[in-house]
Amino acid sequence: MARYGVSPETQTRVYTDEQAAPATAVVLQSEPDGKGHRLTSLTNAHSLEYGFVNGSAAGLQTALAEIVSEIVCERPRWDSLSLSELDPLEPSYAAFGRALRHAGFLVEYSFNSGTWYEETAGLTFADYLEARPSELRNTWRRKRRKLQQSYRLNTRFFCDDTRIEEALADYQTVYAASWKPAEFFPDFVPALIRLAAGLRALRLGIYYLDGMPAAAQFWIVWRRRGFICKLAHDKRFDALSLGTILTMEMFERVLADDQPREISLGRGDDPYKKLWLPKRRERWGITAANPRTLRGLRVGLKRQAATVYHRLRGERVCRPVIL
Secondary structure: OOOOOOOOOOEEEEEEOOOOOOOEEEEEEEOOOOOOOEEEEOOOOOOOOOOOEEOOOOOHHHHHHHHHHHHHHOOOOOOEEEEEEEOOOOHHHHHHHHHHHHOOOEEEEEEEEEEEEEEOOOOOHHHHHHOOOHHHHHHHHHHHHHHHHHOOEEEEEEOOOOOHHHHHHHHHHHHHOOOOOOOOOOOHHHHHHHHHHHOOOEEEEEEEEOOEEEEEEEEEEEOOEEEEEEEEEOHHHHHHOHHHHHHHHHHHHHHHHOOOOEEEEEEOOOOOHHHHOOEEEEEEEEEEEOOOOHHHHHHHHHHHHHHHHHHHOOOOOOOOOOO
16 A cells, blocks of 8 residues: 555654554554645555554553654644544544544544445355345346357456466456546556465456456455455446456355355445445544644634534534444
C-alpha cells in the first residue's frame, strides 16, 4: 500500500503506545495536498478494512490515549485526523473517539460503506446455489449453456506465482478492454496480485474465448476469509454475462478447495451484491479537527454547525449504533 497505493509525496507514519508486547499501533499517512496539515488512515479506494494493531483488549483505552498524546505533541501541529473503513463494533472504534475527545479534538463519526458477505463455514456450492434467488440461478444456467454452444471456452486458474506474469498480462488485457476506468494508481493492483500469489492467497480466474482473454476475476483468500477484489470482462462480450458465469465458477472452486469461513464482496452497496451474498455490515470513519490550529478550528466548527443545522431541521444525524 505505502509503495504502490498512494501518491509519491505521501509519508507513512506509525504511532505506537511504546509499550512492551502486546503493543497497540496505528499506521497513518500524511500528504501535502493543499488542504492543511492532515493525518489520514493508510487506505485507498481498494481498501476493504482498516483498524488498529493491538495485542490485547486490556489497557486499550490507555494505549490509544498515549497514541493520541503523541500525535498532539508533534510540531507543526496537525490540523485534522481522518480514519476510514473502521469496524464500529470493534472496541477500538469507540475507544479512539473517546481518546480524541479527551485530548480536545472536535470529533465526528461518519458512515463510509456497506459490505455484503456470507458466513460460509461448512457451506457446499450446492447449498450456496440453492439459496440464491431464482433470477440469478436461471440467468447463470441459461447464459452458461449459450456460452458453451457459441464459443470455444477455456478457463485457467492461478493460485501462486507460477506463470503469474503471463496471468497478470492477460488480466490487464481484459481490464483495458472493459467498461471500467483506468486505475488511479496503476501499479497497485499488479503489485497486490504478485504479493497474493507469493503468499498463495491469490485466486485468479481467467476466461479465454477462442484463445483470447475475455473475462477475469481475482480473489484473495487469507485466514479462511475470501475477498472478491476485481471483476472485468471485454466489452465486446457484454451480452454473454461472462461476469456472472465466472463469478459462479469462482464460488464453486473456492468453496470446495479453500472452505472459507466467510466470503465478502468488498465495499459498496451496489444492488446486485445482495443477489450473491445476503448479509451486510458497515464500515465507519472518524474525523477529528484540532482546535489548536486555525484551520483545524475552522473545519471543526463548520462540521459541528452542519450537525446542529440538520438536527434543527429534524433530519437524522447518522451515528454508529454503539455510540
